[in-house]
Amino acid sequence: MSDSPWYELEERLEANDVEAVRELFEEWSESDRTHVASHLSTDQLGSLLDVLGAEAGAELIECLPLSQAVSVIETVEPDAAASILAELSSDERADVLGAVAEPEREAILDRTEPATAEDVRALLEYPPDTAGGLMHTEFFSLRSRYTAAEAIDEIRRAAETLSRYSIQYLYAIDDQKRLEGVVPLRSLLLAPPDAEISEIMIADPVSFGALDSLDRLYAMFQEEEFLGAPVVDEAGVLLGVVERAAVDDATIEEAESDHMKSLGIASGEELRSMPSLERSRKRLAWLSINILLNLLGASVIAAYESTLQGAIALAVFLPIISDMSGCSGNQAVAVSLRELSLGVVRPAELLHVLGKEALVGIVNGIALGALLAGVATLWRGDAMLGAVVGMALGINTVLAVSVGGTVPLLIKRMGWDPALASGPILTTLTDVCGFFLTLSFAAAVLV
Amino acid sequence: MSDSPWYELEERLEANDVEAVRELFEEWSESDRTHVASHLSTDQLGSLLDVLGAEAGAELIECLPLSQAVSVIETVEPDAAASILAELSSDERADVLGAVAEPEREAILDRTEPATAEDVRALLEYPPDTAGGLMHTEFFSLRSRYTAAEAIDEIRRAAETLSRYSIQYLYAIDDQKRLEGVVPLRSLLLAPPDAEISEIMIADPVSFGALDSLDRLYAMFQEEEFLGAPVVDEAGVLLGVVERAAVDDATIEEAESDHMKSLGIASGEELRSMPSLERSRKRLAWLSINILLNLLGASVIAAYESTLQGAIALAVFLPIISDMSGCSGNQAVAVSLRELSLGVVRPAELLHVLGKEALVGIVNGIALGALLAGVATLWRGDAMLGAVVGMALGINTVLAVSVGGTVPLLIKRMGWDPALASGPILTTLTDVCGFFLTLSFAAAVLV
Numbered sequence: 005m006s007d008s009p010w011y012e013l014e015e016r017l018e019a020n021d022v023e024a025v026r027e028l029f030e031e032w033s034e035s036d037r038t039h040v041a042s043h044l045s046t047d048q049l050g051s052l053l054d055v056l057g058a059e060a061g062a063e064l065i066e067c068l069p070l071s072q073a074v075s076v077i078e079t080v081e082p083d084a085a086a087s088i089l090a091e092l093s094s095d096e097r098a099d100v101l102g103a104v105a106e107p108e109r110e111a112i113l114d115r116t117e118p119a120t121a122e123d124v125r126a127l128l129e130y131p132p133d134t135a136g137g138l139m140h141t142e143f144f145s146l147r148s149r150y151t152a153a154e155a156i157d158e159i160r161r162a163a164e165t166l167s168r169y170s171i172q173y174l175y176a177i178d179d180q181k182r183l184e185g186v187v188p189l190r191s192l193l194l195a196p197p198d199a200e201i202s203e204i205m206i207a208d209p210v211s212f213g214a215l216d217s218l219d220r221l222y223a224m225f226q227e228e229e230f231l232g233a234p235v236v237d238e239a240g241v242l243l244g245v246v247e248r249a250a251v252d253d254a255t256i257e258e259a260e261s262d263h264m265k266s267l268g269i270a271s272g273e274e275l276r277s278m279p280s281l282e283r284s285r286k287r288l289a290w291l292s293i294n295i296l297l298n299l300l301g302a303s304v305i306a307a308y309e310s311t312l313q314g315a316i317a318l319a320v321f322l323p324i325i326s327d328m329s330g331c332s333g334n335q336a337v338a339v340s341l342r343e344l345s346l347g348v349v350r351p352a353e354l355l356h357v358l359g360k361e362a363l364v365g366i367v368n369g370i371a372l373g374a375l376l377a378g379v380a381t382l383w384r385g386d387a388m389l390g391a392v393v394g395m396a397l398g399i400n401t402v403l404a405v406s407v408g409g410t411v412p413l414l415i416k417r418m419g420w421d422p423a424l425a426s427g428p429i430l431t432t433l434t435d436v437c438g439f440f441l442t443l444s445f446a447a448a449v450l451v
Numbered sequence: 452m453s454d455s456p457w458y459e460l461e462e463r464l465e466a467n468d469v470e471a472v473r474e475l476f477e478e479w480s481e482s483d484r485t486h487v488a489s490h491l492s493t494d495q496l497g498s499l500l501d502v503l504g505a506e507a508g509a510e511l512i513e514c515l516p517l518s519q520a521v522s523v524i525e526t527v528e529p530d531a532a533a534s535i536l537a538e539l540s541s542d543e544r545a546d547v548l549g550a551v552a553e554p555e556r557e558a559i560l561d562r563t564e565p566a567t568a569e570d571v572r573a574l575l576e577y578p579p580d581t582a583g584g585l586m587h588t589e590f591f592s593l594r595s596r597y598t599a600a601e602a603i604d605e606i607r608r609a610a611e612t613l614s615r616y617s618i619q620y621l622y623a624i625d626d627q628k629r630l631e632g633v634v635p636l637r638s639l640l641l642a643p644p645d646a647e648i649s650e651i652m653i654a655d656p657v658s659f660g661a662l663d664s665l666d667r668l669y670a671m672f673q674e675e676e677f678l679g680a681p682v683v684d685e686a687g688v689l690l691g692v693v694e695r696a697a698v699d700d701a702t703i704e705e706a707e708s709d710h711m712k713s714l715g716i717a718s719g720e721e722l723r724s725m726p727s728l729e730r731s732r733k734r735l736a737w738l739s740i741n742i743l744l745n746l747l748g749a750s751v752i753a754a755y756e757s758t759l760q761g762a763i764a765l766a767v768f769l770p771i772i773s774d775m776s777g778c779s780g781n782q783a784v785a786v787s788l789r790e791l792s793l794g795v796v797r798p799a800e801l802l803h804v805l806g807k808e809a810l811v812g813i814v815n816g817i818a819l820g821a822l823l824a825g826v827a828t829l830w831r832g833d834a835m836l837g838a839v840v841g842m843a844l845g846i847n848t849v850l851a852v853s854v855g856g857t858v859p860l861l862i863k864r865m866g867w868d869p870a871l872a873s874g875p876i877l878t879t880l881t882d883v884c885g886f887f888l889t890l891s892f893a894a895a896v897l898v
Contacts, residue, residue: 231619284814319759339721371739375739439770
């Protein structure tokens, strides 16, 4: 693959050379496709979809990040969109359509086969990060009174449909379609032909409600070796199957999204293929709040302007104290967020975390305070100045680490998103305290 | 489960009431076990392992974070450790032993069944984030000239061993143990009894070399629906099987570790169950470098002390300019790290990224510059001061966003870890430039 494969594609698209475009697309690996697609505009992607047709178009959609898949599906004709989406699995189809704007979604669903459209509408009822939002509705169920031989015959008949999905389990149901048990393929393979399904199935299997959370799903799949688990409604009727892989993928996306949010990309997703203005807007929302929060720290400096005038060298150290306290605090935030997600700490255990963090804060406070005191004394030749900035950084580090460790737990208890809110709360507090400590110490001993 | 379940456990441990301890342990879910274990000291965990015995002990080890599992295995008697580790799967056993200190590891391996010990030593040859490091060596292989009926008989004979692992595929090998094909259980189920394995297997299957990277494994499992893939040596001999779940888990851990590293926890892992001094040391390593890098920015302020003396209000705004530029730049860093990991951008595409980021930087620079200029003018009643800080923040934002977007690509091209190095390089540069812009503008117009 050359360095600029999308130029080649653009040329062939502009020449409207359908065969040549398809050939090029077939040559690429999935990672090449993702890479090329990220360099095309939404309109170009739309033309590419039109040229590729439903089946290859669906392959393209599958390798795009969701936001890009949604933009391009909104661009193409509803007929084309409907036939592309028909090629996706039920959960991927629902993910894309769930994010498509209302009018386009309705236009596409009008052109979709009624049973599939109904299935999509049912799946869209569930929030994305729940068992219902993550499950797919392609599964193989059969009555528990069948024999193993009859079950194998059934599978043989459905073999073509089944071959599109990596089915690992069969689901045994009763006459009201309520889940009775799970039959691993291996059990079926090893069973005597006349054994009843009810004898070889795992009875009372682990199952989820449609609204069970991603965290709960992830915890279960960490505990158990299952490759998938059934999702049932309140009456116990089998609704779909959530696979381990879908849960893992959603967990990876959530971790990345939390990281983006902690840096102030409020939606948790940004890619350079999005329009620049939208990208600016998503980042600015948080930056504007942050600049206003910064003013709280600044107003502490303003209150001590005469102190600062008398000891101007302090101005050199204020940004260091702000930055270092923020860094120390954010390390503690990261450890707490990780421990919350691993389940080794729970939101109620404030005192436990405070005790553990205070200890680290004291050690690091002494070390960093001494380091800054030494540097300031040597650089400015003023031991008193060194003592002031070292003391201030030391105490503020203890505070920053203690607050950083506990703030995510507090925010989680209040029901907010700790990834989004912990950082700004922490740095505002550490700025205010850091500047106050430095300048009030200076007012006492320097000026 | 009560709020403080570990007190109950501590009491029973101290009373040496073996039965009561085992009962309590059996009652807990895996998440309870993880949570309780995180509140016990390594010695207490060691006593708990001794009481539980090999099988339940292995269950406990499985639900501990790796670093904690390693400390406790190092604490118990080598005999006990060997019998606990014998209960783990080959990949988990190698993960734990790979992190155990050399002398303890040798003592444990001396007490391990020779075939298992040899297997561990072979697995330890591979770095953790490679196909060899992630694979397990429990798989079911058979000659391709067998018939389906013979294969099913073989499986029946091995059923007890197999039931401990979630086997989905059988591997067809030739007389030199070289991989010839993969047989999904479903194909075996649907095949006529006298069909030869060579007819029903997937010939020339996707396979990995033992040193293939985690990124490559993850990309393949994203492209294909497989639940596992074979790992072979240079001669094509089957070494083990790497499962999708193992690759997903390692990817989740890598994402979390990158996040920790980007905040200055250099090892990429920290839990509060680690000794406080070790936790301090891991955080301090990076903080001490950071404080020295901060001095570069501070020295710019020091060079302009007379300017600052003449316009002391500037000191109020310097920390804001430092913090806001750092935030804007880190947003761009996060988007680049994500795009690199998704494969939508490649390290060579500096100019492409620069073009895209500069645009966002200009829009956000104008917006944030105008906001700060307005605030400063209103607050201090000095339009010239507002113009200086607004201009400086605006220009520095363009710079921070452009540098933030491109620095991870540059670092990756140089073969370093962009998660670890991007942040400090970025903020040092934005501090130096931000302070220089503010103070040189002020020197020109204010003083």
